[in-house]
Amino acid sequence: MAVKINSSLLKGFIKDHELEQIAPACELAHNALHSGKGAGSDFLGWLELPENYDKDEFKRIKSAAEKIRGNSEVVIVLGIGGSYLGARAVIEALKGTLYNSVSKPEIYFAGNSLSPAYMNQVLSVLENKDFSVIVVSKSGTTTETALAFRVFKQIIEKRYGEAGARERVFAVTDKARGTLKELADKKGYETFVIPDDVGGRYSVLTAVGLLPIAVAGCDIDALMAGARAAMTDANQPDLNKNECYKYVALRNLLLRKGFSVELLVAYENSFMMMNEWFKQLFGESEGKDGKGLFPASATFSTDLHSLGQYIQDGSNIIFETVVWYKDTDSDFFLDDDPDNIDGLNFLSGQNMSKVCEKAFQGTLLAHTEGKTPNIILEQPKLDEYELGYLIYFFEKACAISGYILGVNPFDQPGVESYKKNMFALLGKSGYEKEKKELLAKLNKS
């Protein structure tokens, strides 16, 4: 099992018969998903992606990644939401948060905000360094990404000329439609496909995630192999034989008991962007029709010194889902200090991972006694295979949870509201009436 649930400390919160009672709902959701009869069934391409991916494109991803690694000191990846978070999450999880200082090429993500300061900072990184750009947008029209791409395209053309730019710009987008596809074809950039039936937040195992991840030097074969294993393991309708569905059942039971915030916790700093990926996946999938768990996150032990007080002693609305890695390839041995002025010799002669494990166990007991339920997802270690497994595990859990909640886990109608207002306020043509109404509201406030 590449994810094993430890629910031993949940006994005071959930009784065995409750799991039995929610099992038929899981099975119904499973059948709806696998028969393609559930809501949003046009977007089920992710379900069998670990097996049914485009093998030729996979090869092209690897050769493009090699080319980029060969000619670029810096790579800028442009994209937002599902077109950004997965790639960054996997790269950071595997290479560490300091990856730009310790491995090559440096990889920076842009086009994921409207901050001019950040734009200037990323641009300053390019001085005197050879670089390539990967632009990712399914629609091809997302403002943050399109705006950034306009800037980087001009710079790359100025530096390398139109022909040089063709060697250094890679577009991941719709196979046939959209402004980005049109532009890429016109300019002769190499393109990769986001399949029609794979939504943004379920797209990390397509070129959206795989190209930047391969550029970072990670093993995308192992990532897909892990996802494939999860796909097989999570294909069983009975939650007693399916850890993924057991997790789904537990989190839904906790929601029904008033624990409306799920805090995803890991003890690895490098997991921080995985937290962000998880929050987008579950937030955009479940948060609709006035329903859904609020996905939040923390990194321990760091956040035990900030959120820890609230988790232990604040409103009883939070449960924790802890991703715990049993082993690490990168341990650190703590030496003895004969002076022992800091009084820390009780820690010497052991690995730092052991200290971390005790912090984990101590926190678990304290938080559970403080009435905060904990679901533990144990993984053997943090590598490509296990991460691929975990990604698919969460994707499947999210889809099944959405169906149990009675929402469409594959659309995101709420995201459009801010865009409409922003376009109107910026004076985009076609939004004249909305602009007047919004300005009147702003002037009143």
Ligand code: PA5
């Ligand atoms: O999950 C989603 O669908 C969204 O977060 C999109 O990925 C995000 O809005 C970016 O869209 P696009 O890829 O069309 O630029």
